[in-house]
Amino acid sequence: MTPLLVSRCRTQDEPAARAVQEWIRPGGGVAARFFREPAGYLLRFPGVADFEVDAEGRAATCFPAPGTADDAYWRVYNHQVTPLMLSLGGALVLHASAVEVCGRAMGFVGGSGAGKSTLAASFVGAGQRFLADDALLVEARDEPPVAHPVPAALRLYPDSLDALARMDGAGRLARGEAHQRDTPCVLGHLFILDGESADPQVESVSGAEAFIALVRHAFHVDPADRQRGALHFAALAALARSARVARLRYPRRYEALAAVRELVTLEVAFAGARA
Numbered sequence: 001m002t003p004l005l006v007s008r009c010r011t012q013d014e015p016a017a018r019a020v021q022e023w024i025r026p027g028g029g030v031a032a033r034f035f036r037e038p039a040g041y042l043l044r045f046p047g048v049a050d051f052e053v054d055a056e057g058r059a060a061t062c063f064p065a066p067g068t069a070d071d072a073y074w075r076v077y078n079h080q081v082t083p084l085m086l087s088l089g090g091a092l093v094l095h096a097s098a099v100e101v102c103g104r105a106m107g108f109v110g111g112s113g114a115g116k117s118t119l120a121a122s123f124v125g126a127g128q129r130f131l132a133d134d135a136l137l138v139e140a141r142d143e144p145p146v147a148h149p150v151p152a153a154l155r156l157y158p159d160s161l162d163a164l165a166r167m168d169g170a171g172r173l174a175r176g177e178a179h180q181r182d183t184p185c186v187l188g189h190l191f192i193l194d195g196e197s198a199d200p201q202v203e204s205v206s207g208a209e210a211f212i213a214l215v216r217h218a219f220h221v222d223p224a225d226r227q228r229g230a231l232h233f234a235a236l237a238a239l240a241r242s243a244r245v246a247r248l249r250y251p252r253r254y255e256a257l258a259a260v261r262e263l264v265t266l267e268v269a270f271a272g273a274r275a
Contacts, residue, residue, distance in 0.1 A: 004077055005061045012050060012065055015042060020222045026113045032080065034221050041088075041221055043081055049073040051081050057088030083135040083219040088228070092235040093219040096136035096190070098147055100129040100181050101268050104188030105147035107136050108248070109217045114193040115252065122257040129181040135219065138187060140239035147187040149180060189244045189268055190214070197249035200256065200263045210245035211237055 015035045023032040035042040040054040049072075050063040060081060064073050083093040096107040097120035108116045117133055124130045132150040139146045192205065192213045205213060214236045223229060246267070250260045 002059045004074075005059070006073075007061050007063050009066045009068070010050070010063045012044060012046060020224055021220075026111065031112070034084075036222060043084060043221070045073075045076050045080070048076050051077065053081070053085055053088065055088065057085035060085060079134050083137075084221050086137065087219045087232070088221055090228075090231060092138045092140055092232070092239065094136045094138060094190075094214065095134065095217040095219065097133045098131040098136045099123040100131060100185055101265055102188070103186075104268065105131055105185040106189045106191070106264070106268055107132075107147065107187065108191050108193055109136075109214070110193035111217065116193065119193075119257070119260065122261060126261060131181055131185065138239060139184075140235050140242060143242045145187040145239055145242050146184045148184050149182055187243055189246060189264075190239075191246050191248040191264065192217070194247045195249050196252050198251065200250040200260045201248070202263060202267050203247045203249075205245045205247050207240070211240040213245065213247075214240055 017035050017037075019033040020036050020041075021034045022030055025031045030046055033044045033046070035044065037052065040052065040056075043051040043053060045051075047065055048068055049065055051060050052063070053060045060077070062073055062077060064070075086093050094107065094109055095111060095116075096109040097116035098105050098107040099120050100106070101123065108114075108119045110116050120130065120133060131147060135150055137148040137150055139148070191202070215233070218232070218236060220229070220232055248260075248264070250256060250263075
């Protein structure tokens with residue numbers, strides 16, 4: 001991809017065409033809308049910026065909404081637009097944060113607010129290496145699948161960062177000392193974050209259920225693009241067959257994170273011993 005070109009501010013007038021996809025926030029409201037254009041796509045993030053990208057995801061121009069701070073549209077570009085552009089180029093990118101555990105990549109997959117970054121930060125604070133936050137690039141054409149590190153800082157809400165910084169070993173996050181792996185890593189597990197439970201629980205997911213869960217949490221711009229969609233779904237099907245996919249439920253309390261880490265690490269270590 002070429003560097004982002006930042007153009008003039010402009011109002012976000014309603015395009016004549018209908019959106020090919022919308023992202024809805026967990027609490028309601030539109031987080032993003034995508035429109036097909038003659039030369040590519042318009043990726044709109046209401047109140048922040050429009051991004052015009054070419055059809056192959058190689059270049060983008062940003063048109064900030066009036067009054068938008070520079071760091072706001074750069075944040076959206078790095079964490080949302082870039083993964084979407086990679087998907088236009090044929091890459092498989094999941095809504096996932098990932099760390100290295102027992103020598104293999106492990107991803108936490110889920111929507112906004114599911115706890116992906118907090119879980120990853122908890123592992124990093126306990127000494128594991130960080131791979132990616134919110135966007136995990138995966139190669140699934142061969143077995144085993146491979147996860148690629150994505151250079152980006154862990155994004156945490158202030159309350160999460162404060163709570164983690166008070167726990168043993170997690171102060172390195174507050175000091176910006178998280179250790180990131182800089183080479184690809186075999187992907188061992190994908191944990192789908194699926195609600196809460198009284199105690200941490202892991203349940204294996206396979207077949208069509210694993211495929212559907214991964215489809216829900218993969219970056220993809222245009223569901224109506226049949227040719228690109230066929231390749232996208234084939235890659236997801238290969239990933240569902242080759243990776244260990246599990247559903248993870250746990251109490252959404254900071255003091256429960258140590259128990260979640262222990263359960264997940266045992267699951268990964270046990271799977272590695274069977275391999």
